[in-house]
Amino acid sequence: MEHAPYETIELYIRNLMTPADRKAFETQVAADPDLAGEVAFYEALLLHRDKSLAAEWKAKGEKMLAGDTPPLKAATVNRFRIQWAAAASLILMLTATGIWYTQFYNPYGSVVTQYMEPYRYSGDLGVQIPGTEDRDWQRALALYRERSYEQAAILANGLENSRQYADDARLLGGVILIEQKHPEKALQKLRDVRSPVLRQKAQFYSALAFLQDKKPEKARAILTEIAKDGSSHYQDEAREILQKIE
Amino acid sequence: MTNSLPSLHKPCSGYTDDDLVSMIKAGGGHSRKAFNCLYELYFDMVRMSVKYHRLEKNHILDAYTQALLSFHTSILAGKWERRGTLRAFFAIIFRFKCIDTIRSNPTISLDAALEEYLRKEAEDGATNPEEIMIGDEEHSMENDRAEIRKRCLEEASGELQPREMEILTDYFVNNYKAKDLAEKYGYKNAGVAKTTAYNLKNKLNRSIRELCEKKPECRIICP
Numbered sequence: 001m002e003h004a005p006y007e008t009i010e011l012y013i014r015n016l017m018t019p020a021d022r023k024a025f026e027t028q029v030a031a032d033p034d035l036a037g038e039v040a041f042y043e044a045l046l047l048h049r050d051k052s053l054a055a056e057w058k059a060k061g062e063k064m065l066a067g068d069t070p071p072l073k074a075a076t077v078n079r080f081r082i083q084w085a086a087a088a089s090l091i092l093m094l095t096a097t098g099i100w101y102t103q104f105y106n107p108y109g110s111v112v113t114q115y116m117e118p119y120r121y122s123g124d125l126g127v128q129i130p131g132t133e134d135r136d137w138q139r140a141l142a143l144y145r146e147r148s149y150e151q152a153a154i155l156a157n158g159l160e161n162s163r164q165y166a167d168d169a170r171l172l173g174g175v176i177l178i179e180q181k182h183p184e185k186a187l188q189k190l191r192d193v194r195s196p197v198l199r200q201k202a203q204f205y206s207a208l209a210f211l212q213d214k215k216p217e218k219a220r221a222i223l224t225e226i227a228k229d230g231s232s233h234y235q236d237e238a239r240e241i242l243q244k245i246e
Numbered sequence: 247m248t249n250s251l252p253s254l255h256k257p258c259s260g261y262t263d264d265d266l267v268s269m270i271k272a273g274g275g276h277s278r279k280a281f282n283c284l285y286e287l288y289f290d291m292v293r294m295s296v297k298y299h300r301l302e303k304n305h306i307l308d309a310y311t312q313a314l315l316s317f318h319t320s321i322l323a324g325k326w327e328r329r330g331t332l333r334a335f336f337a338i339i340f341r342f343k344c345i346d347t348i349r350s351n352p353t354i355s356l357d358a359a360l361e362e363y364l365r366k367e368a369e370d371g372a373t374n375p376e377e378i379m380i381g382d383e384e385h386s387m388e389n390d391r392a393e394i395r396k397r398c399l400e401e402a403s404g405e406l407q408p409r410e411m412e413i414l415t416d417y418f419v420n421n422y423k424a425k426d427l428a429e430k431y432g433y434k435n436a437g438v439a440k441t442t443a444y445n446l447k448n449k450l451n452r453s454i455r456e457l458c459e460k461k462p463e464c465r466i467i468c469p
Contacts (some may be wrong), residue, residue: 014319040454042469044399049415054311061307
């Protein structure tokens with residue numbers, strides 16, 4: 001069967017044509033009795049169909065309003081669920097971002113990496129008859145250079161009461177803790193370094209530890225002191241870092 | 247055209263807007279399924295409208311039914327251009343039908359809260375309501391003519407049995423294939439069903455012509 005004429009006829013009957021198209025169609029109908037007959041025929045069917053559907057839907061609607069049929073949940077239309085899900089997603093995203101920022105992201109990480117130098121012992125290792133402490137210290141240094149940090153740290157901890165190696169051991173321990181990204185523990189170790197010779201190093205490492213700990217104000221305070229101290233070996237580095245973290 | 251139609255066995259919530267539109271355009275059983283689903287999916291608008299009880303339940307149901315019929319023709323005419331959701335497109339039509347209902351009943355008025363609710367439903371329509379409803383405005387201008395035509399055509403249709411009108415409607419309006427028609431109405435084969443449909447068409451046309459000869463006021467429906 002040919003549907004094409006009926007589609008046009010339906011548009012005409014339902015008044016969904018533009019005024020120009022409607023006028024053109026009416027002219028056509030007026031000139032063509034067969035077309036006029038088709039319009040009347042199809043209009044009769046549409047009226048019948050509309051009446052049947054209206055009666056059927058009205059009965060269905062009354063039944064639904066009376067509560068016999070529960071409302072159908074559309075997959076795409078429950079606004080409250082969509083809004084709740086969107087809010088929950090936003091909170092989750094913000095929380096995840098917050099966790100990432102506080103726990104993982106460090107804006108000063110690159111500065112610490114750039115200026116962090118390995119620990120170097122500047123003391124004398126050439127004892128002819130090494131005692132236990134000497135051997136332990138040498139072993140600690142060797143392990144540190146091999147990056148066996150945990151074993152090096154154990155030995156260094158054992159030497160913190162040593163008469164000769166106490167401050168070096170604390171400094172080594174502090175550096176290892178910075179390498180292992182434990183800045184708070186590193187600061188505790190570095191704070192106890194008393195020797196004036198090693199104090200400058202300990203101060204500089206402390207500044208780096210504060211940056212690693214995301215406490216730039218405290219790092220700035222130390223670096224400012226170092227930058228003013230003409231005798232410090234870290235004066236240039238301190239000035240550079242201060243510029244970077246401004 | 248029907249090779250990509252969604253299955254008839256899906257739950258209503260499983261159809262996308264595009265699925266429903268393609269089912270409506272396909273006609274037959276697919277169109278029926280689509281409208282059954284749409285009736286239920288959008289019925290919350292009726293519930294909300296009834297809640298604002300300035301409009302009676304019957305008025306709302308009538309407006310809803312008329313909106314669905316206009317919606318059907320609008321879809322076939324390609325008025326939904328996917329610029330918004332299908333639901334919002336329907337909401338625009340429903341809102342206008344509610345206003346039409348009020349216009350024809352001077353004792354009732356559109357509650358402000360209902361107006362606001364329907365306006366919000368239609369917000370996502372992204373369609374100019376004027377483009378959809380232009381036909382309805384013109385119809386109101388030719389109301390008397392339309393009423394006469396309607397009365398006369400219903401009288402002419404009355405000469406056929408309800409089953410005969412159903413067969414004609416299914417074949418010529420609901421786009422049933424001859425094979426489906428044969429199955430639904432128990433004909434021997436598609437050929438018999440098609441012949442029956444065209445015989446009934448001749449019968450209705452004859453009835454229309456006879457009415458025009460009998461009643462001068464019904465000449466409006468005749469060529």
